[in-house]
Amino acid sequence: MDTAQTVSLIEDILKGNKTRKDLDVVEDKALRAALQKVSFVVLEKQIAYRSLNDLRINYDKIINALSCAIVLLQSDKNFPGYSEAARHSLEIISLELPFHNAALYLVPENPGEDGLVELVGYYNREEQRVIITGDQEEPLIHGPEEGIIGWVSQHRETALLGDVERDTRFLPIDGLGMQVSSLICTPLVSRGKFMGVLSFSHHIKGFFHEHDIRILETMGEFIAYYLYHSVLVGCAEESP
Amino acid sequence: MDTAQTVSLIEDILKGNKTRKDLDVVEDKALRAALQKVSFVVLEKQIAYRSLNDLRINYDKIINALSCAIVLLQSDKNFPGYSEAARHSLEIISLELPFHNAALYLVPENPGEDGLVELVGYYNREEQRVIITGDQEEPLIHGPEEGIIGWVSQHRETALLGDVERDTRFLPIDGLGMQVSSLICTPLVSRGKFMGVLSFSHHIKGFFHEHDIRILETMGEFIAYYLYHSVLVGCAEESP
Structure with a gap:
């Protein structure tokens, strides 16, 4: 596998276009293992961002509910x-x-x-x-x-x-x-x-x-x- | 740069041991750019995990404060x-x-x-x-x-x-x-x-x-x- 092929493979992994299975074509064992790790980091990053987004939404909802409760409890009526x-x-x-x-x-x-x-x-x-x-x-x-x-x-x-x-x-x-x-x-x-x-x-x-x-x-x-x-x-x- | 060197570089990047500047030694322009992108994904992943951790701590604190408020308001005294x-x-x-x-x-x-x-x-x-x-x-x-x-x-x-x-x-x-x-x-x-x-x-x-x-x-x-x-x-x- 020449450098150009390796580069193209890395680009594809970063875009999320390659699954772990797709990397089986890489003959060099060490390179294949390294690229699989890269693919895993890409996946981890995606999961972390998704979780972060979900948690932010929940966090905002709780803050909203709290503000509502406080406004209610503070109302002078x-x-x-x-x-x-x-x-x-x-x-x-x-x-x-x-x-x-x-x-x-x-x-x-x-x-x-x-x-x-x-x-x-x-x-x-x-x-x-x-x-x-x-x-x-x-x-x-x-x-x-x-x-x-x-x-x-x-x-x-x-x-x-x-x-x-x-x-x-x-x-x-x-x-x-x-x-x-x-x-x-x-x-x-x-x-x-x-x-x-x-x-x-x-x-x-x-x-x-x-x-x-x-x-x-x-x-x-x-x-x-x-x-x-x-x-x-x-x-x-x-x-x- | 042979495959063994590329693999070693990728492993280092994944461990966070290489900065963007360290990659200047890679002569092949396309490979350098691809590896810099991998290094960036590793950084993004770290930041996402750290933010997730911070947000989880804050979230838990708010939930704790809320539970405390509810126990207090519910107490029958x-x-x-x-x-x-x-x-x-x-x-x-x-x-x-x-x-x-x-x-x-x-x-x-x-x-x-x-x-x-x-x-x-x-x-x-x-x-x-x-x-x-x-x-x-x-x-x-x-x-x-x-x-x-x-x-x-x-x-x-x-x-x-x-x-x-x-x-x-x-x-x-x-x-x-x-x-x-x-x-x-x-x-x-x-x-x-x-x-x-x-x-x-x-x-x-x-x-x-x-x-x-x-x-x-x-x-x-x-x-x-x-x-x-x-x-x-x-x-x-x-x-x-």
């Missing part, structure tokens, strides 16, 4: 009831995390039946606005096991749907009239009390990943804590 | 006063973040003078125990601008000391009798109210980095929020 506090939370979520749709459901003040949740409002990322369920409108209530929201409120577990069409738990009611292909939702629990459901959705399939579960559950923890305490403090401050 | 809530916070910090010393200072209930803070307790990582300042003992109070704790409570800014010996703001009183070489501390502020100082220290110089500032400030936000609200709720629950 207390509320007489959970639905007012939930509306405020939804407004902050839509400002801090505007890249997906968000919806907040709460256990109604007089639930009647166990496992019911009622839509408080949602954020539509396409229209970039928060839609609050008015008191005039017919309330949107999910019964137990009704849609994915009903499933989450019944099972009190986070649900990740990479493709809503492939999940029988998803019903049109869960989409809230928005174009939804993937969805992740988590129960809101504070001090053992089930308070509602937080849901994020997106029109792209597979928008949410396994690692988003932890981030969403963290968000859920903070929001449940916020709802519980801002109402408690709101009541405490109102009483003389 | 409310307290009649800030110092009881602060002691509880310190116990959780020492369980969740046991790799450095931690200390918590609060504005005394009757501060008298502005800018005073009093030590509530500290965690000694070497002895792995929390030391709570008892009511019998002489309280350890920092006046304004007294030591780095006094500086933080006066300026209400986070301070990062890579080497306490090189910072005139640091006084022996800040070390709390522990071996301290580096330190980071942040003011605790909730709803504009200055409540105290949270401090982490370590016996190794340069243990804390620029990116720890954000993490510590986040911790400070949660702890200040927790102190403020657990006392408010504690009082609300006690009143009939």
